[in-house]
Amino acid sequence: MHIPVLQKEVLQYLNPKPNENFIDATYGEGGHTLAILERNGPRGKILGIDWEIRVRYKNERLILVQDNFANLKEIVEKYKFQPVQGILFDLGLSSWHLEKSGRGFSFKKREPLDMRYSLENKLCAEKIVNYWSKFDIEKILREYGQERKAKRVAEKIIEERKIKPIKTTVQLREIINKARTTPRRTFQALRIAVNDELENLKKVLPQALEILEPGGRLVIISFHSLEDRIVKNFLKGNQNLLQILTKKPIGPTQTEIKINPRSRSAKLRATIKL
Numbered sequence: 001m002h003i004p005v006l007q008k009e010v011l012q013y014l015n016p017k018p019n020e021n022f023i024d025a026t027y028g029e030g031g032h033t034l035a036i037l038e039r040n041g042p043r044g045k046i047l048g049i050d051w052e053i054r055v056r057y058k059n060e061r062l063i064l065v066q067d068n069f070a071n072l073k074e075i076v077e078k079y080k081f082q083p084v085q086g087i088l089f090d091l092g093l094s095s096w097h098l099e100k101s102g103r104g105f106s107f108k109k110r111e112p113l114d115m116r117y118s119l120e121n122k123l124c125a126e127k128i129v130n131y132w133s134k135f136d137i138e139k140i141l142r143e144y145g146q147e148r149k150a151k152r153v154a155e156k157i158i159e160e161r162k163i164k165p166i167k168t169t170v171q172l173r174e175i176i177n178k179a180r181t182t183p184r185r186t187f188q189a190l191r192i193a194v195n196d197e198l199e200n201l202k203k204v205l206p207q208a209l210e211i212l213e214p215g216g217r218l219v220i221i222s223f224h225s226l227e228d229r230i231v232k233n234f235l236k237g238n239q240n241l242l243q244i245l246t247k248k249p250i251g252p253t254q255t256e257i258k259i260n261p262r263s264r265s266a267k268l269r270a271t272i273k274l
């Protein structure tokens with residue numbers, strides 16, 4: 001089951017009130033959306049966006065759109081969804097991707113190497129490991145995976161793919177094993193590259209700020225330091241337009257980590273548009 005991360009904190013900073021409109025830019029299983037819907041009635045709406053809509057709750061105050069959140073401004077214009085009093089980003093992948101998607105997000109499973117959030121995306125992990133140059137593979141392993149043995153892993157991938165195409169998580173895990181490092185960082189790097197996660201985040205933050213009403217709240221939960229750095233720098237660089245509500249990022253309590261280990265690396269930053 002999907003448990004929304006930092007739910008209490010999201011509600012505290014997003015502070016939904018009756019009849020306000022919100023955008024949940026990473027709708028996922030709708031966990032945060034449902035909590036907001038309980039507070040912004042009877043006329044407040046939610047625009048839920050996800051690259052792949054998997055769950056549809058019947059509620060006339062909820063509009064669901066399947067798209068890349070990097071197109072936020074266009075989506076808001078298309079649906080004439082304004083004014084907007086709050087926008088939420090709960091970045092990355094959901095437990096459904098790891099546990100149920102069958103798309104090779106988890107190195108603990110035996111699955112095809114896909115890693116796409118949207119099946120309309122032309123790039124998948126299998127293409128990267130079988131067709132990209134050693135230089136490009138090493139670069140993403142270093143930049144997106146912060147893998148110190150990036151060069152060695154890239155070399156092993158090139159060696160192995162000459163013998164046989166790399167098609168599954170198990171094959172890739174064994175190759176990484178030969179480079180004497182853990183699979184976690186390589187899997188993270190491939191996922192970020194396939195879904196262009198950092199670029200999409202950089203593109204959407206200025207749009208979100210523009211869309212918000214004065215006094216509107218922006219809440220962002222990230223799960224690794226690369227994302228958090230982008231968010232932090234964006235907030236710092238726009239201090240004339242916003243007031244930062246979280247001097248330091250907010251993390252989960254020990255109790256939340258126990259109930260939901262996925263929350264362990266979550267960092268929430270929140271801001272109000274001036």
Ligand SMILES: C[S@@+](CC[C@H](N)C(=O)[O-])C[C@H]1O[C@@H](n2cnc3c(N)ncnc32)[C@H](O)[C@@H]1O
Nearest residue numbers: 004026028029030031032050051068069090094
């Ligand atoms: C951590 S989950 C969100 C979980 C959700 N808050 C909930 O409570 O159920 C992140 C979601 O963002 C989606 N996602 C990631 N990148 C996206 C993008 N660029 N555009 C749209 N959705 C994206 C993923 O498909 C995933 O469902």
